[in-house]
Amino acid sequence: MTCRSIILFGVLALCWQVGCKESNKYDSYTLIRLFPSDSSQIEAVKYLEEPQHQVEFLKRSRGFNDSTDILVPQGRAQLVEDFAKSENIQYDLKPNYGRSFESLERIPRRRVLRGFNVYEYHSYAAILDFIDTLANRYPNLVEAQNIGTSFQGRRMKLVKISQDHNAGNPIIFIDAGIHAREWVAPAMALYLIHRLVNDPEARKKELSGVDWYILPVVNPDGYEFTRASKSNRMWRKTRSKSKAYDCFGVDGNRNYGFKWAVSGVSTNPCDKETYAGPKPFSEPETQMVRNIMMDNAKRIKLYVSLHSYGQYLVYPWGYTGDFVPKEWKKLDALARQVSDAVEGAGGRPFRVMSAGQWYPAAGGSDDFAFGAVGVPYSYTMELTDGHEFLFPEYLLRLVLPQFYEGFKAFGAQIKKEFHGSRG
Numbered sequence: 001m002t003c004r005s006i007i008l009f010g011v012l013a014l015c016w017q018v019g020c021k022e023s024n025k026y027d028s029y030t031l032i033r034l035f036p037s038d039s040s041q042i043e044a045v046k047y048l049e050e051p052q053h054q055v056e057f058l059k060r061s062r063g064f065n066d067s068t069d070i071l072v073p074q075g076r077a078q079l080v081e082d083f084a085k086s087e088n089i090q091y092d093l094k095p096n097y098g099r100s101f102e103s104l105e106r107i108p109r110r111r112v113l114r115g116f117n118v119y120e121y122h123s124y125a126a127i128l129d130f131i132d133t134l135a136n137r138y139p140n141l142v143e144a145q146n147i148g149t150s151f152q153g154r155r156m157k158l159v160k161i162s163q164d165h166n167a168g169n170p171i172i173f174i175d176a177g178i179h180a181r182e183w184v185a186p187a188m189a190l191y192l193i194h195r196l197v198n199d200p201e202a203r204k205k206e207l208s209g210v211d212w213y214i215l216p217v218v219n220p221d222g223y224e225f226t227r228a229s230k231s232n233r234m235w236r237k238t239r240s241k242s243k244a245y246d247c248f249g250v251d252g253n254r255n256y257g258f259k260w261a262v263s264g265v266s267t268n269p270c271d272k273e274t275y276a277g278p279k280p281f282s283e284p285e286t287q288m289v290r291n292i293m294m295d296n297a298k299r300i301k302l303y304v305s306l307h308s309y310g311q312y313l314v315y316p317w318g319y320t321g322d323f324v325p326k327e328w329k330k331l332d333a334l335a336r337q338v339s340d341a342v343e344g345a346g347g348r349p350f351r352v353m354s355a356g357q358w359y360p361a362a363g364g365s366d367d368f369a370f371g372a373v374g375v376p377y378s379y380t381m382e383l384t385d386g387h388e389f390l391f392p393e394y395l396l397r398l399v400l401p402q403f404y405e406g407f408k409a410f411g412a413q414i415k416k417e418f419h420g421s422r423g
Ligand code: 0X9
Pocket: 058, 059, 179, 182, 253, 307, 308, 309, 314, 317, 318, 319, 355, 356, 359, 360, 361, 362, 363, 364, 365, 366, 367, 380, 382
């Protein structure tokens, strides 16, 4: 080892232990929460979506008791404030937003001796390890199916939990983490796996007559990217490389092949948020989810895509807010049952509506499952509200068990309606 490499190694080791100051472009950004209260104010806020304002939209509001949250670079916050004042829109501010990014949660911890703590955020390698360990320990209950590799070559595994894989039971298919920065979604999927496998009650109820297929991280490349540095923490898309431009990533939830790109998408590969991709299913990650759906089309009775944040539970259509499917009452009623169950466990209720009534955006997995595959119940679940995408790790212990009650309600309905009905 040369003298220089010894010093470098020493510095890295020290950083690993005490944490080093990492430059983060979001340190100087301001989080602005706008509270538009009627449709004309909601309409006015759309003006900020024009690219010259350099505003990043974290969450859109429908106007009732909810905020539109945006991140604004240094020097532009005043313009947005002036705009809000001129439109009479209430707002609040959080300057130096990036300073609140927690770095500890990304430091690899020594987990080998402690096992896998479901109330922590994990690396993708640790997640795969957890899945393999369960599949080895409970071979009759858990199957880890290899479904392919991500753009950057990460292995993807579908976790199939069933007391009888040959019984042809109705399937509940859950995925999470299509959006890289929404860390609480994979955490929920992993907690769900943990409860279904380790809670003896689940074998008597949730797993009796119903199979659960869970894909905990749809976009592992993006997920690992958000873990790599603080300035990557707000990444949303995949990490594929655009052929024509020097830009990366597609919004996986605009990439599904049903009414692709008809609303709420960007056609610019360099757009940070909602680029729909060069064509439907351009991404290996969305192709894999599509294949799971198509291969099990007859048996999947419920599909839930886990996202964060905003505490919304929305159903098709997402591509339009002008109308809802004729089955909307059933979709709406089950969503309300789930919301009630979560509230009954001390959690916050969900805002229930069609996705398009929240804001229209085409190419979502929920619309594809419902419209193209024929899954009778299909939802996008936006977990948590407050803390934006930075939901603190210490609160997982509180909210994950509350959300689990919602999944029990989902399970009960699917069993009641479809068990024994065969397709
Ligand atoms: O915009 C999205 O993809 C989802 N919200 S998020 O903040 N997690 O990005 C909502 C998707 C709802 N479904 C459809 N629009 N199809």
